[in-house]
Amino acid sequence: AQTVTQSQPEMSVQEAETVTLSCTYDTSESDYYLFWYKQPPSRQMILVIRQEAYKQQNATENRFSVNFQKAAKSFSLKISDSQLGDAAMYFCAYRSAVLQGGSEKLVFGKGTKLTVNP
Amino acid sequence: ETGVTQTPRHLVMGMTNKKSLKCEQHLGHNAMYWYKQSAKKPLELMFVYNFKEQTENNSVPSRFSPECPNSSHLFLHLHTLQPEDSALYLCASSQVMVPQAFFGQGTRLTVV
Numbered sequence: 001a002q003t004v005t006q007s008q009p010e011m012s013v014q015e016a017e018t019v020t021l022s023c024t025y026d027t028s029e030s031d032y033y034l035f036w037y038k039q040p041p042s043r044q045m046i047l048v049i050r051q052e053a054y055k056q057q058n059a060t061e062n063r064f065s066v067n068f069q070k071a072a073k074s075f076s077l078k079i080s081d082s083q084l085g086d087a088a089m090y091f092c093a094y095r096s097a098v099l100q101g102g103s104e105k106l107v108f109g110k111g112t113k114l115t116v117n118p
Numbered sequence: 119e120t121g122v123t124q125t126p127r128h129l130v131m132g133m134t135n136k137k138s139l140k141c142e143q144h145l146g147h148n149a150m151y152w153y154k155q156s157a158k159k160p161l162e163l164m165f166v167y168n169f170k171e172q173t174e175n176n177s178v179p180s181r182f183s184p185e186c187p188n189s190s191h192l193f194l195h196l197h198t199l200q201p202e203d204s205a206l207y208l209c210a211s212s213q214v215m216v217p218q219a220f221f222g223q224g225t226r227l228t229v230v
Contacts, residue, residue: 004160033217043206045221052217091161095217104149104212105174106219108161 002027004094006109013082014117020067021077021112023092031097034068035106036077040088048090051075053097079114087116121145124209124222131199132230139194139225141209148214150192152184155206155224167192199229 003026013019025034036048051059051068058066063080079086092109122143131137141150152164166174167186181203183195192209206226210219 035218037221042223043226044223045208045210047218047220050218095219097217104168104214104217104219105151105163105166106161106210107163110158110160 002029002032002094002096002107004092004107004109006090006092006112008112009110010113010115012115012117013079015082015084017082018078018080019082019114021079021090021092021114023075023077023109025073025075025092025094025107027073027094027096029096029098033095033097034066034075035093035095036064036066036075037091037093037108038086038088039091039111040085045091049077082116084116084118087114089113122209122211122220122222124207124225126225127223128226128228130228130230131196133199133201135199136195136197138196139207139209139227141192141194141211141222143190143209143211143220145211145220146213147211147220148189149212150186150189151210151212151219152192152194153208153210155208157205161208164194196227199227201229203227204229 005024032053034051037045049061067076089111091111093106150167154162164178165184185193206224208224209222212219
């Protein structure tokens with residue numbers, strides 16, 4: 001079974017600075033997806049960024065980028081120019097690319113609470 | 119707004135009550151999920167439905183009973199719950215060829 005580990009329960013960053021959230025995962029599969037989701041106090045889980053395992057290039061979405069190290073099974077999220085609205089719980093998640101009834105499920109880490117200080 | 123709507127947003131129920139949580143998606147997705155989010159624990163998958171058929175039950179106690187009448191609606195029927203069932207219940211949906219899931223805002227359930 002796949003597992004996702006986020007070793008930083010809490011992180012803080014100053015507004016306008018850069019922060020990196022860590023995520024490692026364990027899988028025997030070669031084809032899969034990795035995600036970072038953000039959950040603000042409103043509770044809605046919002047997709048931040050997605051990475052396909054077969055792609056060597058790291059995904060980027062505006063101020064958000066990832067460092068995907070497939071061999072090391074590491075998937076960190078970098079937030080540049082942090083804003084107050086970035087404060088939230090961040091969850092790393094894994095999904096198999098094999099479609100076998102139920103395998104579309106997401107496996108989540110425990111989350112990292114990010115605080116942005118003005 | 120992700121296109122997935124959950125009602126109610128908050129629910130307080132006694133251990134002998136029967137209540138239902140509702141999830142609706144207007145995204146044309148074929149898969150729907152129930153997740154449980156408790157404090158200090160990872161999100162736990164409860165049920166998966168693909169094209170209205172249940173494809174996964176993650177050893178969920180029978181006091182939780184899901185129902186998926188069509189690809190757009192998903193219910194979670196609750197009866198004789200325990201205080202430890204208090205949690206945020208999240209519904210999500212996805213499409214087979216699109217890997218990410220879209221989540222609702224959740225129902226905060228408190229069992230008293």
